[in-house]
Amino acid sequence: MQPGSIVKIRDLTYTYPGYNTAPVTALRAVNLDIASGETVVLTGPSGSGKTSLLRCINGLIPHSDRKGGKFSGEVTVAGMNTAMHSVAEISEAVGTVFQNPDQQIVTTSVDSEIAFGLENRGVLPEEIEVKIKGAAELLGIGHLLKRETSDLSWGEKQRVAIASVLVMQPEIVVMDEPFSGLDPQASSNLVSVLDELNRKFNITFIIAEHRVGHLADLMDRIVVMKGGMVLYDGPPGDNLSAVTKSHGVVLPESGCRVSDDTSLFDSLPGTGFNHRTPVIELIDVGFTYPCSLSPALDDISLKIYDSQITVILGSNGSGKSTLARHLNGTLKPDSGKVILFGEDTSGRQVRNITHLVGLVSQHADYQLFEENITEEFSFGPGNMGMPDEDIRSRIPGMIASFDLGHIDPKTPPLRLSAGERQRVAIGSVLMMKTPVVVLDEPTLGLDEGLKRNLAGTLKKLCRERHSVVVMTHDLEFASFCADRVLLMDSGKIGYDSLNCEAER
Amino acid sequence: MTFYTKKKRGIVYVPKDSIVHGLDPRTKLFALVVISLGSLIANDLYVLGIMVALVLGSVAVSGVLREWVHALRILVPVLLITIVIDVFFTAARYPSGGTLYSGDIWFLHLEATWGTILFAASMTLRIIAIGGLSFLFVMATPYDSFVKSVTLLGVPRIFTFSLGYALKSVTSLSQDAANIVDAQNSRGLVFDRDLVLKRPLKLLAVFVPMVVSVMSRADQISDAMQCRGYGLSQSPTMYRAPEMGRRDYAVLTIVIAVVAAGLLYAYCSAGPGF
Numbered sequence: 096m097q098p099g100s101i102v103k104i105r106d107l108t109y110t111y112p113g114y115n116t117a118p119v120t121a122l123r124a125v126n127l128d129i130a131s132g133e134t135v136v137l138t139g140p141s142g143s144g145k146t147s148l149l150r151c152i153n154g155l156i157p158h159s160d161r162k163g164g165k166f167s168g169e170v171t172v173a174g175m176n177t178a179m180h181s182v183a184e185i186s187e188a189v190g191t192v193f194q195n196p197d198q199q200i201v202t203t204s205v206d207s208e209i210a211f212g213l214e215n216r217g218v219l220p221e222e223i224e225v226k227i228k229g230a231a232e233l234l235g236i237g238h239l240l241k242r243e244t245s246d247l248s249w250g251e252k253q254r255v256a257i258a259s260v261l262v263m264q265p266e267i268v269v270m271d272e273p274f275s276g277l278d279p280q281a282s283s284n285l286v287s288v289l290d291e292l293n294r295k296f297n298i299t300f301i302i303a304e305h306r307v308g309h310l311a312d313l314m315d316r317i318v319v320m321k322g323g324m325v326l327y328d329g330p331p332g333d334n335l336s337a338v339t340k341s342h343g344v345v346l347p348e349s350g351c352r353v354s355d356d357t358s359l360f361d362s363l364p365g366t367g368f369n370h371r372t373p374v375i376e377l378i379d380v381g382f383t384y385p386c387s388l389s390p391a392l393d394d395i396s397l398k399i400y401d402s403q404i405t406v407i408l409g410s411n412g413s414g415k416s417t418l419a420r421h422l423n424g425t426l427k428p429d430s431g432k433v434i435l436f437g438e439d440t441s442g443r444q445v446r447n448i449t450h451l452v453g454l455v456s457q458h459a460d461y462q463l464f465e466e467n468i469t470e471e472f473s474f475g476p477g478n479m480g481m482p483d484e485d486i487r488s489r490i491p492g493m494i495a496s497f498d499l500g501h502i503d504p505k506t507p508p509l510r511l512s513a514g515e516r517q518r519v520a521i522g523s524v525l526m527m528k529t530p531v532v533v534l535d536e537p538t539l540g541l542d543e544g545l546k547r548n549l550a551g552t553l554k555k556l557c558r559e560r561h562s563v564v565v566m567t568h569d570l571e572f573a574s575f576c577a578d579r580v581l582l583m584d585s586g587k588i589g590y591d592s593l594n595c596e597a598e599r
Numbered sequence: 600m601t602f603y604t605k606k607k608r609g610i611v612y613v614p615k616d617s618i619v620h621g622l623d624p625r626t627k628l629f630a631l632v633v634i635s636l637g638s639l640i641a642n643d644l645y646v647l648g649i650m651v652a653l654v655l656g657s658v659a660v661s662g663v664l665r666e667w668v669h670a671l672r673i674l675v676p677v678l679l680i681t682i683v684i685d686v687f688f689t690a691a692r693y694p695s696g697g698t699l700y701s702g703d704i705w706f707l708h709l710e711a712t713w714g715t716i717l718f719a720a721s722m723t724l725r726i727i728a729i730g731g732l733s734f735l736f737v738m739a740t741p742y743d744s745f746v747k748s749v750t751l752l753g754v755p756r757i758f759t760f761s762l763g764y765a766l767k768s769v770t771s772l773s774q775d776a777a778n779i780v781d782a783q784n785s786r787g788l789v790f791d792r793d794l795v796l797k798r799p800l801k802l803l804a805v806f807v808p809m810v811v812s813v814m815s816r817a818d819q820i821s822d823a824m825q826c827r828g829y830g831l832s833q834s835p836t837m838y839r840a841p842e843m844g845r846r847d848y849a850v851l852t853i854v855i856a857v858v859a860a861g862l863l864y865a866y867c868s869a870g871p872g873f
Contacts, residue, residue: 155822182825191826198816199823203612203767207743210838217832220839227838243614245770259827425781446789454785460815461775461782464807474804478787509811524786 101267101299102129102152103171108323109147109156112163121147123323125168129316131266132297134289136331138307139320140542141514145303148320149269151177152301154185173266183215190265194272196252205247205255206240212263230262234288249411250281257285261292267299274304275539278410278568286313305542306571307331372437373398374531374562375422375452379431382417391417393586394431401530401562404553406573409583415566416457418583419535422564424448436530450479453529457536459520463508468499471508471519475527486526493522496552498545513540521549525556532556533564538572550576610670610737611770618846619661619739624748626847630854631736637858638728643865644717647724653857654731663738670734671727678723685719686711693718742766748841756835764820772813779808 104127110120121144129135137145150156154177157166170177173188193199202208206227213223231237234254239247247255253273260268274282290313292298304310307317311331319327375398382392391414399405399422409415420426421433424445433440440448453475456462465471469490476486494500497518502511508519517540525532532553538546546569553563553576567573573580582590614620619627638650658667687709690698696713703709746763750756780790783804788794794801 153826155826159822159825181830182822183828183831186826186828186831189826191823193819193823195819197771198819201764201820201824203742207838212827214835214838215828215831217834217836220836223836223838263827420781423785425784445784446787449785449787454782456778456782456785458778458782460811461779461808462786464804464811474788475786478789509807527787 100128101131101173102127102301103169104128104148104151105169107148107151107168107170108165109151109167110165111147112165118163118165121323122151125323125325127318127325127328129299129301131299132293133315134293134300134313135302135316135318136307136310136314137301137303137318137320138305139326140544141305141540142512143320144323145320146271147323149191149271149301149303152267152269153189153191154180154182158182186212186263186265187216188266190260190263190268192253192257192260192268192270192273194275196249196256196276199256200244200252203243203245205236205242205244208244208255209240209259209262212259216263226262230258233261233292234258249276250278250284253277253281253285254288257288261298264296265298267301270300270302272304273302274306274309276411278413279309279570280410282309286310289313306569308571371400373434374401374436375399376434377421377431378434380421380428380433381430382421382426382428384417390586392421392428395586395588396431397581397588397591399531399562399564402557402560403578404557404563404565404576405579405581406565406567406577407581407583408568408570408573409566410568413583414586415568415583416535417586419454419533419564419566422531422533423452423454425454449529450527451529452531452533453524453527455521455524455532455534455537457539459513459516460509462520462523463516466507467505468494468502468508468519469504471523472526475523479527481528489526489528493526496525496548496555497522498548514542514545517541518545518549525552529561531562531564533566535566536568537565538567538569543571546572547575610673610734612741613663613666613738614741615662615739617660617662617739619657619735621846622739622850623841623843623847624740624745625752625841625843626850627736627740628745628748629851631732633854633858634732635729637862638725641862641865642718642721643861643869644721644724646861646865647721647728649857649861650728651724651731653854654728654735658731658735661735661739663735666738667731667734670738671731674726674730677730678726681722681726682719685722686715689715689718744839744841747837747839750837751840768816771816772809775812776805776809779805779812782808 104125107122107125108120109122110118112118123144125144125148127148137148139145147156151166151170152172154172157164157178159182166178172185175185175188177185200208202211209227209230210223213226218226227240228237231240234257236251236254236258239251239255244252244255253276257273273285277285286309289300289302293300293313300313302310302314307314314331316329317327317331318325377395377397380392380395380397381390383390393414395418407415407418417426421428424433424435424440424443424447427433427441435443435448435451463471465474472490472493473483473486476489477483490504494504499515499518499522502515508516511519517537521534521537534553537549541549550572553565556563557578565573565576577592580590580592581588634650634653638647641647641650658664661667687700690710690712693714694712696717698710698712699716700709700711742763745766746759749762750759784790786804788801788804
């Protein structure tokens, strides 16, 4: 081990077993040394092996992975050979923050959640009390300690998840895309917290992330991966883009940090849509969830036009998803009207709206169920009564659009990687050829290149006179594709680039 | 998160700062068992009335009356079926008081007596006492503290933790189910009678994602628990372990005294088989 190295990886190769599919080699002869106190960012396209590498560092590979996986090489973490120690033993040195805080929270109240790891270690209750207070103060969540975990926002849950790991005082913290569910402001806050923790406690952070621009000030090193191999390992210098591009990996040029920074969209093309008939019109739409004190949608009035990509930006909990569900009729407004192609949707059933408005939900796994990709693509159009020949003729184009050509169309969608599943989910809705397509956070799990591909596909749809509405907090993606940008905050539209254009 | 709704559905914990909420879960569990046993043993309407009064009194001071009444609606079909069966089909066992109604509908012979009406009333009170108290227990007891209490009673942690997590998951699974139905609705799948009767295979569109969601949730939680040292110590500690206080002992004494007195009264007034 190099002097000061806290993580040493030698010739690490890992192959996932295949079930009715060929085994997939996720890591190929990886060698890596990480020094104590370093902040290392792992990046690379979807399926490049970032998550697998993290799972090797925290010991989930080889201990807790699917049976039949092939592990070779050696991973030493804080002096422990991960193959020789259990995940629980390794957890004394390595804390893990998973991508989705919802799926790592095990108890119902915030304080008991933070206490969970300490209880497992046999720490005395009085000591736990002190440590909880310390961790809560560090993460700024003291006011949440008595709350129920199910009532927290995504950003709050993420902080609780990090506190519950940090309270165990690990030497190393591995984080799997911790920024993917956070809006730019929450991301910026989290970067500050991690930076402070690194400086104060010399914690080694290993962060897998697609978007790296906003981490520039935080990282000491960047490791670029593709196809399970390390392509670049070094400081994030000026030549980084050139190095990675030469290996076919495109990295974002910069990060977007401020949620209300609309200057990015100042150069939106003049569209002159104001005088046209909207495909969807919302008139004073209000909606409040039962048991909620504040409205999720607060008197929203909005017109959405065809041949245009409308991007609705907003932080977690701003009301974007609620608005998306109003556009396709799965939610009806408490007050006001949603007019779809000139008709009020209040009296119409969802079945009569879905052939006009296709909605891609945030979680691909809520949609996918068919035996193979072809069937998955056929499901929606089949329900709408599209002829089989039309469906079959459209599938190859859709597969190409979403860069799925390298996968056998007979592969079960549920066997694909997260990014691939996301693309199949989006494609399966676009196959329905609805005049309006609404996408709710479509870029989760997509890397830079795939985001650009998706933006291209959506632009093509617009050229065919479809209307596309994208709900996202991904400013980078918005800058790729937006014709018009709206900002949502607390259930209201705070900014509309179309109005600004009209004023200009 | 997509499709997240803050709506509290069904019988779930309702946070309040009441005497009932503040009791040790072991006290509440013991009271539930004692009152349920008392209700099952006694047939006397007065005694059952006292059991129901105990439950109603507890609900009144718990601050969850509205939610409890709402939850109790789940019992309405069970109560209706019980009343109909007990009133019209138990005359052979409870013939006392003479026949009030006798008739045939299709191949069924219906007969009601005072005895069957009293029996139906006692069954109704019994169901309200046991069901209502069970609902109150769930509504006034946080999962975490329930799990800790059961662990303190000596049940292995692996069982109590699994039980607690299963209870916690009820809410998230119902949210998942709603999200999946919405997602498939958006892909043109119409959930109506025709779907069930004529195209039942299409229900896989909900079933498969639901199974995947459950399995992946279990997988991820298991990983997350291991990564936080679950199983590391042979003697894990317990943060904020529930403690029995004076109030708990007082409640236990009252519950035992009332139930015992009720059963004694029933025994004395009716003899064995009361």
